[in-house]
Amino acid sequence: MPGQVREQVSEWTELMQLAVAGDNAAYHRLLRAIAPVLRATTQRGLARAGQPTDSSEDIVQEILLAVHLKRHTWDRTAPFGPWLFAIARNKLIDALRRRGRRVFVDIDEFADVLPGEPEKETASAREVDQHLAGLPEKQRDVVRSIAVDSVSIKETAARLAMSEGAVRVALHRGLASLAAKLKGN
Amino acid sequence: MKTDDLIRTLAADSDWRSTATGSALLIALVAAAPISLAIFLMALGVRPDFTSATHNPFFDLKFAVTLALAISAILVVLPLSRPGTPLGARAWLLLVPVALLAVGIAFDLSMPQSTTWSARMVGSNSRVCLSAIPAMALPLLVASLIGLRQGAATRPALSGAVAGLMSGGLAATVYAAHCTDDSPLFVATWYSIGIAGLTAVGAAAGSRVLRI
Secondary structure (H helix, E strand, O other): EEEEEEEHHHHHHHHHHHHHOHHHHHHHHHHHHHHHHHHHHHHHHHHOOOOOOOHHHHHHHHHHHHHHHHHHHOOOOOOHHHHHHHHHHHHHHHHHHHHHOOOOOOOHHHHHHOOOOOOOOOOOOOOHHHHHHOOOHHHHHHHHHHOOOOOOHHHHHHHOOOOOHHHHHHHHHHHHHHHHHOOOO | OOOHHHHHHHHHHHOOOOOOHHHHHHHHHHHHHHHHHHHHHHHOOOOOOOOHHHHHHHHHHHHHHHHHHHHHHHHHHHHOOOOOOOHHHHHHHHHHHHHHHHHHHHHHHOOOOOOHHHHHEEEEEEOHHHHHHHHHHHHHHHHHHHHHOOEOOHHHHHHHHHHHHHHHHHHHHHOOOOOOOOOHHHHHHHHHHHHHHHHHHHHHHHHHOOOO
């Protein structure tokens, strides 16, 4: 692993430890830090499998959802990198299989990827939006309000005449249903 | 949706409380155990000479083998639910029941016996064994797969297969109290066939329901 990447990965571990301890800003930073690495890796994985890279952002978003929903399986005494790359590799292989390819991706291929230049335009993908429409009404409204309209949980609660707790529950369930739909369940 | 928007939304979902995979597995097994026990009590029951049978080391060995299988499978399936956790030496734990059984077979074959080894292997309960172990194990397998969904299996078929071994081991532990065939040769043959079937079912089911 090149030194720069090793340093970056140990920074991720620290951010994740802060996140587990309840530091939400650290968690937000961590997700933003891993996204470009996941993007670069996914694009490379798709290219190697001879697949067009235009769907890479869908896969990146699927990985991010899986990372989020399975974050409790990370052992806080373990480095964050291997955990992240195992999930990313798994999701990428799954995505390639769905496209009819059987491909094996070496974990090391993830480890030595340096994040590319920060993209000028924010990357966007379609699949999440498509599945969002199929969610139960309450989950869909809450996820849309927070994700698309950038409204806070508190304001979303007022807007939809729900309690904050109910908004949080609907948000979590909505994200879980989105992840399930993305993997084709 | 923009990835940045998704990330902001994920960060807003800030509840980190979550059941550990081990606890979820335990709860699921405890919930399903009464079903398996009911099958045992209604269809099989403890063999009449249970108390005197406990003096027979081959009878006791059956429990040692099946329990070792169940426990080692639990110890293997939990790290399999944590992405990026190398299994390492833990995988060898699954050989403990195999080794116990091998030692038992060596003793069985080296001791003077009143029946031939083939008669002991064929036994008289093979059909019951082949149906009882899977029947009692299936509720446990379904439950354990539900529990393991709490984890993140990056090798879902393997996780499902080990869940099959675990539920087979647990069911066989209970079944052993009914079965009057105590020869390790019988256990190695018929218990193994039933548990192998469960392992295959577990692998097939796991590759579907345990994907993260």
